[in-house]
Amino acid sequence: MEHYIQRCCIQLTNNIEEAIRRGEKIDVKRVCGGYTMDVIAGTAFGVEVNSQKDLDHPFVRDAGTFLTDILSQGDFLLLLSKAIPVLVPFINFLVRHFFQPRGYKSFIRNVERIKEERQLEENRNKKPDFLQLMLSCEENQSPNKDRMNVLSSVELIAQASVFFIAGYESTASTLQFMAYLLALHPEVQEKIVREIKDRLGDEIPDHDGILKLKYLDSAIHETLRLYPPFYFTDRMASEEVTIKGVTIPKGAGVMIPIANVMRDPEYFPDPDNFIPERFYEGSVDPISFLAFGFGPRLCLGMRLSLLEVKMAMVHVLRRVKFVKTDDLQESLKMKPGYDLTIPDRVIAIKAVMRDIAATG
Ligand code: HEM
Numbered sequence: 001m002e003h004y005i006q007r008c009c010i011q012l013t014n015n016i017e018e019a020i021r022r023g024e025k026i027d028v029k030r031v032c033g034g035y036t037m038d039v040i041a042g043t044a045f046g047v048e049v050n051s052q053k054d055l056d057h058p059f060v061r062d063a064g065t066f067l068t069d070i071l072s073q074g075d076f077l078l079l080l081s082k083a084i085p086v087l088v089p090f091i092n093f094l095v096r097h098f099f100q101p102r103g104y105k106s107f108i109r110n111v112e113r114i115k116e117e118r119q120l121e122e123n124r125n126k127k128p129d130f131l132q133l134m135l136s137c138e139e140n141q142s143p144n145k146d147r148m149n150v151l152s153s154v155e156l157i158a159q160a161s162v163f164f165i166a167g168y169e170s171t172a173s174t175l176q177f178m179a180y181l182l183a184l185h186p187e188v189q190e191k192i193v194r195e196i197k198d199r200l201g202d203e204i205p206d207h208d209g210i211l212k213l214k215y216l217d218s219a220i221h222e223t224l225r226l227y228p229p230f231y232f233t234d235r236m237a238s239e240e241v242t243i244k245g246v247t248i249p250k251g252a253g254v255m256i257p258i259a260n261v262m263r264d265p266e267y268f269p270d271p272d273n274f275i276p277e278r279f280y281e282g283s284v285d286p287i288s289f290l291a292f293g294f295g296p297r298l299c300l301g302m303r304l305s306l307l308e309v310k311m312a313m314v315h316v317l318r319r320v321k322f323v324k325t326d327d328l329q330e331s332l333k334m335k336p337g338y339d340l341t342i343p344d345r346v347i348a349i350k351a352v353m354r355d356i357a358a359t360g
Pocket residue numbers: 162163164166167168170171174224228229230232233234290291292293294295296297298299300301302304305
């Protein structure tokens with residue numbers, strides 16, 4: 001898996017370099033979206049789609065339409081179902097019959113086809129992706145065991161799709177905001193580049209090498225604090241509980257405002273400023289950093305996405321420098337009505353080659 005991600009990083013860096021040569025600014029979200037699509041398609045489904053080059057690949061095309069529709073229409077219904085849980089059966093009916101996202105059926109068909117091909121392949125247990133882990137789990141169940149523990153075909157496809165949706169947008173969004181913040185804060189960008197040189201030299205940034213980059217890790221956490229891809233998460237009260245005089249009845253839904261907690265000066269002094277040092281110096285109480293949630297339902301893809309962002313940043317920052325231009329927004333406005341953090345306009349960032357930046 002690691003080698004595959006390295007290959008995707010090289011393609012990402014080449015794409016950014018090509019845009020620089022063409023004299024274009026970088027639409028980081030779009031470019032990085034191709035990268036995270038490749039990584040999640042490879043690690044979840046074992047499909048090497050190279051969406052960074054081949055936008056017409058059927059998997060990329062259907063997944064793209066599916067995601068765009070989910071993002072544009074799904075959020076309202078999702079929010080409604082969280083706010084008024086008794087409406088869930090009615091909302092499910094609406095989604096099934098009237099608001100099915102375009103690309104949904106073909107996306108599911110693609111996943112089903114991959115699953116069937118996999119079941120026919122020999123030595124299929126050797127593929128190290130998420131779909132195979134679920135298939136192997138299904139196959140390893142002894143017939144005498146409780147069938148309740150086995151995923152049905154629909155559940156398996158649903159799990160794989162959740163992985164896909166959760167893994168694609170959030171990581172691309174993190175890379176986008178980080179490139180933006182690095183352009184605005186050249187001192188942080190140069191500190192990261194120095195750390196990469198000192199700790200890794202020219203080594204390939206493998207899993208062990210990445211662990212040495214503590215300042216890069218801090219800058220990623222600070223990016224996620226300022227711009228968490230998800231504004232909130234939620235829980236259902238399993239029993240009645242009273243917190244600071246407020247009683248939450250059993251069964252009630254509770255929204256946890258991730259973004260607000262991480263801009264609260266009580267937990268993060270000078271909350272609106274980009275200060276990676278607060279994570280580097282270890283002064284953050286772990287429970288107040290909620291970008292990946294907290295507790296037993298913590299994000300399942302946290303380690304994968306951190307690995308993806310770090311590897312991409314090492315590959316790209318070795319070759320390229322993000323630069324602040326007069327037209328780069330000093331602050332960002334987000335699209336209202338979404339539970340995902342999406343800027344209201346494209347963030348286009350100027351980048352230059354590092355060897356040229358050093359001499360010129
Ligand atoms: C920067 C990237 C990401 C961020 C910020 C993020 C954030 C989150 C958050 C806030 C939750 C809810 C956790 C809670 O309520 O405690 C979550 C859940 C989840 N995430 Fe992520 N995520 C990211 C990347 C990924 C990736 C790459 C994958 C898959 C490969 C993934 C798969 C999941 C899954 C399956 C859950 C549900 C876990 C459960 O309910 O037990 N996420 N994520």
